[in-house]
Amino acid sequence: MELEIVKLRPGDSLLVRAGRLFSGKEDCFRVNVFLFIRGGVIERIFAAPGGEKLKKALKNLGKEEQKEQIPFLDLSRLTILPGLVDCHVHLALDGEDFQKAARSWAAPEEMKKHLARRLANTLARGVLAVRDGGDRAGIGFLAREMIKSGTLFGPHITITGSALRKSGMYGSFLGAGVNKGELAGSLKRLIAAGVDQIKVLVSGIVSFREYGRVGPLQFGPEELNILVAEAHRAGLKVMAHANSDQAVTMAARAGVDSIEHGYFIGRSTLAMLAELDISWVPTVVPVASQVRRSDLFSQEQLRVIEKTYKKQLEAIGEAAVLGVRLGVGTDAGAPGVPHGEGYLEELALYRQAGLKPAFILRAATAGGAKIAGAAQKVGLLEEGRPASLIAVEGNPLADLNALKKIKYCFLS
Ligand SMILES: [Zn+2]
Incomplete structure (x- = not known):
């Protein structure tokens, strides 16, 4: 059947x-x-x-x-x-061809067809709620509207709109970029536009060339503190893209609600997340799936990739012991991670990290629902x-x- x-x-x-x-x-x-x-x-x-x-x-x-x-x-x-709940997807992208996906952002009718397929693939894996990690073209808004209006049967969608990031730094496809002094205004516009949560890029991404290297910090502690306080005042949670232990620590001290990715997060920082009741969405699959891409990466790069995601698995094991609330996020739409398909692989990676199925399923359901702000639905x-x-x-x-x-x- x-x-x-x-x-x-x-x-x-x-x-x-x-x-x-x-x-x-x-x-x-x-x-x-x-x-x-x-x-x-x-x-x-x-x-x-x-x-x-x-x-x-x-x-x-x-x-x-x-x-x-x-x-x-x-x-x-x-x-x-x-x-199931996927706490981190990008509905604007397809995980296959970034340039091609981005070209359809300006063509709403074509975009709707892509979204229908991406959401159907998501639903087919039993994922009934997703949280979108942002895009600069408003595709998250379009997807949420398609579901809300009943144009399409699909998962409940939590959106973040444009991600807040520093001009000239990582993430141009996620958000327009803010210059000095523009952060408060950008945040205000997002709240007025009706986003469900705020996404902020605290650091860059991990390097596949040099183990442990992460793109630079984008915001300082003061800016982050104000951003989180203002978002919370408006009743919105903050999801923070943060790699490197330093970036995660800074985001946690500012009081964000969830840490996204968190590659190279240290044990004492994990303990801090547990203490402060901050959730973690590790997104292993976008890195782990790259080890199969010997067509794209050198042997040395493949070693760095493997070491990076295995370090992440160790941290997931530690997080579970320390009592950090985990959510399952695939970063679907990222290179090599099509919508829906990465979910079971992410769960299998949690298993590889030593977590028991009941624990993983709780993260995939009740834990994720809380993180995605979808607990009233799933x-x-x-x-x-x-x-x-x-x-x-x-x-x-x-x-x-x-x-x-x-x-x-x-x-x-
Ligand atoms: Zn992402």
């Missing part, structure tokens, strides 16, 4: 039987349950003891519901879990919460590869 996408409408009721249910909380795993869904919300979750017949199960519902002919979906051979399957869920064959808590066999996505 192919993947079936179920759009839950306000007036619809549905009774679902699940073989297994993972709620999004690390320790919450149940077998043989019914979910009664009404208007896209999980109204009841109740046990279905062995051999239970549907008629008997319906006695758990109120008298009114029992009289209704509630559609029933038997997923007793599947595991139900919250929709993340936890509990009574009273939206039925944004996926159903997969097998048991992902035993083997994450079960996520390759997604049978249903419920959009509420």
Whole structure:
């Protein structure tokens, strides 16, 4: 059977039987349950003891519901879990051809087709919410509007608009660049335009030529402190692109909400993130996937790439022990990372870092939902919460590869 996408409408009721249910909380795993869904919300979750017949199960519902002919979906051979969350994507790019992708930014009709395909590929992997890390052409706004207006069924989208970056420094495709004294004005315009979060580039990117080298810092502590305070005053979280331990430390001290990438983050800085309740989205796959590109990189560069992502895996293991909230982010759209496809690979890299499947799934669901500011839409399957869920064959808590066999996505 192919993947079936179920759009839950306000007036619809549905009774679902699940073989297994993972709620999004690390320790919450149940077998043989019914979910009664009404208007896209999980109204009841109740046990279905062995051999239970549907008629008997319906006695758990109120008298009114029992009289209704509630559609029933038997997923007793599947595991139900919250929709997955990708905390870091770039919908404006495709991961294949940067120049070609950028050319369509000025052609809205063509862009809409690209977005429809990128979002369909994302949904097909069970990703029901994404947070966009920005683009300078307003493509994030277009994507969010397509979903909100119902033009397209797709994941919930959190957008950041243009990333705040220093003129002349890394990231020209992410944001126009601000000069000295322009930061407050740029931030004000983003807030007025209706972004969901603020993206700031605190440092450059990692070098594939020299191990441990990172592009220079873009903002100083004072500028960052003001930026974060102003964003928070407007009720917006700040996601900070920060590589090098120095950049991460500065961003954390300024009080950003999430660190993106964070290559070369040190142990004491990880402890600080845990202490300050700052989340980390490590995005390993955009680097790890490059080790396959011997057509693009020299042997020496491939060694640097490998060493870099393995260092990142070590840090992820440490972060888990220290209690840092992790989110899964693929940087989809970055070179070599097409939308949707990188997600399972990122989860496999977390596994390689030594994390247990239940821990990884919590990061991929409830943890990510909090980071992406999408907790009202996805993340936890509990009574009273939206039925944004996926159903997969097998048991992902035993083997994450079960996520390759997604049978249903419920959009509420
Ligand atoms: Zn990014």
